Amino acid sequence: MTQTHRTNGTLVVIPTYNERENLAEIAARVLRSTPDVDVLVVDDNSPDGTGALASALASGHDRMHVLHRAGKEGIGAAYRAGFAWGLERGYERFVEMDADGSHQPEQLRGILHALDGADVALGSRWVDGGSVQNWPLRRAVLSRGGSLYARIALGLPFRDITGGYRAFTAFALETIGYEKIVSQGYCFQIDMLWHAHTAGLRIAEVPITFIERVHGESKMSGGIVREAILRVGLWGIMGLPARLRGVTPLEYRPSTREHHVARV
Structure with a gap:
């Protein structure tokens, strides 16, 4: 059960599967560059x-x-497991970070700073100041194309919709209903952002530099890409009538906070 009183702490959630070559370095960089955060490694055996x-x-x-x-x-x-673990222990802010070194811990402060005025902060490769390094053209085209496809299908105004370097307030996770988001991979990131946007949460994009992993293999697969294409297309079709009427397709969750979309 979520505690009523939170400590205002920040938890960096790092999922791992066969990341032994990368984990020690990335954990050390997080703890060194951002002294006021904790790290939770979620390992899938x-x-x-x-x-x-x-x-x-x-x-x-x-x-x-x-x-x-x-x-x-x-x-x-x-x-989802990491968020639940942190909410039970009273953390107020949550960060998604890859274990492979592609997300730079040294840029975490900028993302958390944006969260001071937002409910969700997106580390964005495709806004001014953002970039990718050591990516083949195919990966860049796939990423940009995936974000464009989701933007059009779901009516989202953001530039980097599939990125995985993000921060959420506890309020945002509870408002989104994170425990019901069952998508995976690219699609999980799209699904979380879509729910955040349609719930009226304040969302900021922050430029980041994404660097391709040096050790190990990417977990991206054709199945993950196909899931995203099919789910996003279906969501877009289902939500189109509501968007044409100017109606939010998800049920509004009332709160005492003022909601609006913010860009930085």
């Missing part, structure tokens, strides 16, 4: 021993924690 390494790194460290899961269920399920 990695065969390469990532979970054991995470436990060793967290041993005796009061800012690093590990959540061991029974098996590989996908990034969406890992984030």
Whole structure:
């Protein structure tokens, strides 16, 4: 159960599956560059021993924690588990971060600063000041094309809709109903943002530099891409009548806070 009183702490949730080569460095960089955050590694029983390494790194460290899961269920399920773990312990802010080094911990402060005036902050590769490094043309085209497709299908105004470097307030996660978001991969990120936008949450985009991983293999697969294409297309068709009428397609969740969309 979510605690009524929160500590205003920030929890960086890092899902892992076979990231032993990357985890120690990325965890150290997070803890070093942002001293006022905690790290939660959510490991899906990695065969390469990532979970054991995470436990060793967290041993005796009061800012690093590990959540061991029974098996590989996908990034969406890992984030839901991490969010639930943090909400139960009173954290107020949550960060999604990849374990492979593609998200720069040194840029986390900028994302958290944007969250001072927003409910959701998106680390964006495709706004002014954002960039990608060491990506083949195919990956860049796929990413830009995926964001464009989702923008058109769902009527979203943001530039980087599929990015995975993000921050949410606890209020945002509860308003979105994160525990009901069952999509995976690209689609999980789109689904979370779509729910945040249609709920009227304040959303900011912050430029980031995305650097392709050096060690290990990407978890991106054809199945993940197909899921995103099919789900987004279906959501777009279902929500089109409501958008044409100017009606929010999701049920409005009332709160005492003023909601509007913000861009930085």
